[in-house]
Amino acid sequence: MAYELYYWNGLQGRGEFVRLALEEAQAPYVDVARVHADGLGESAMLAIMNSRSEPHLPFAPPFLKDGQLIVPQTANILLYLGQKLALAPDNDLRYVVHGLQLTIADVVTEVHDTHHPIASGLFYEDQKDAAKARASDFLEHRLPTFMRYFERVLAQNPQGDAHLVGNTLTYVDLSAFQLIEGLYYAFPRAMKRFATRYPRLTALREAVAARPNIAAYLASERRLPFNETGIFRHYPELDQST
Amino acid sequence: MAYELYYWNGLQGRGEFVRLALEEAQAPYVDVARVHADGLGESAMLAIMNSRSEPHLPFAPPFLKDGQLIVPQTANILLYLGQKLALAPDNDLRYVVHGLQLTIADVVTEVHDTHHPIASGLFYEDQKDAAKARASDFLEHRLPTFMRYFERVLAQNPQGDAHLVGNTLTYVDLSAFQLIEGLYYAFPRAMKRFATRYPRLTALREAVAARPNIAAYLASERRLPFNETGIFRHYPELDQST
8 A cells, every 4th residue: 555645745854855765666655635625635634633533633744644544754754764764773773863863854944943942833935033043053164064074973883984873875865965965955055165065964965866766756746846834944044154 | 881961060961851750761871061079061062073083963952872872952862762771662653652652752952042042152131122022922822732732742642641642751841840840940930820720730740759769869968059151041021920
């Protein structure tokens, strides 16, 4: 049976980290909220979230449905799919992969908060000054701290620097690719010297983009473009000035 | 061999969620940074984080060392210990437990950001106005949204409302207790009607506090008091006014 992915229609957002894993593994899946058909669409997603009888309620999208099981939270979905789709080690190194994924999730939250530092329920325009301050701190301090860390993880991988863990692809490599793509979209000026500063992360990004299933996906209509409703938003006034 | 927990000395912080699991299970552990002895203390923690040869670098504390394996990220540590210490289901419901834990982690991050909405590297005093705005939104919108959700999860648990998942204790019950404790400490005015509004969460909180191993731990010197260096900080000006 096909996996059912539930995520808001019209944006990459956190759902994209899951899509990349499903696409790489060529797993059958339905992107439920994007299908206009009876019993599908965003109303099907909201029906689960508002259900008064569902025993395992998700707090928010994305969530994955596999038969009766509902798996919520991006990193948790990848943990689950990692085992099912052979995109994670089948030994204790799975916890190393998952730890890195949770650190990527932390970066994603911080990126979100560059445009919504005060309230996720308010418009960006209503928190622009705070957003400028938070984005400035993120680009000056947090982003280099995180990227130096991931570059070190690659450099110190005893099995070589082609993957974050071990010597084969795992879901966290795919997520690192997506994170870097998003950062380039949101902050092109701040990312200008990224390739020079982080050669291993850059090589990983290029290697993932060149994987046949990923390349086919990125060229397809299934890959939504980045836009200003997602996590990674290009607001030039939040980017570095030079 | 004893588990080694690495977390900053002097605060509960994110490390406390791990301590509660270890204490409930009576698992042998060393709280490394809190021990003043050769090879231990915060310097032992920093040595791992700064290592140029460690194959599985943690980004930040807390992390757990079990033999050679380093497991980083609070929720990931609990996922690992959940299996080892029988504090999680040994079937696919483990993903339901972990999803709830990751939602608690999201609340914890939002609580942190009530006092540090702009920059984690700056003092609270340097971002006080933004903190007031963010705390106000958190208490008015986010906290009720999260708490209504967890209350519903208890109400809709087909095995009864004594636990968040299934009919036995899991690590996420312990974390829910800690979350509620922290919220009472940080925002006593906003939490005034909590017990009336969320009777199931309140019963869970009381049941966890009454567990013999938890009660003994809370009464011991190992339980640090809440303070203004942790996640949950009591700044009266950030609490609700009535």
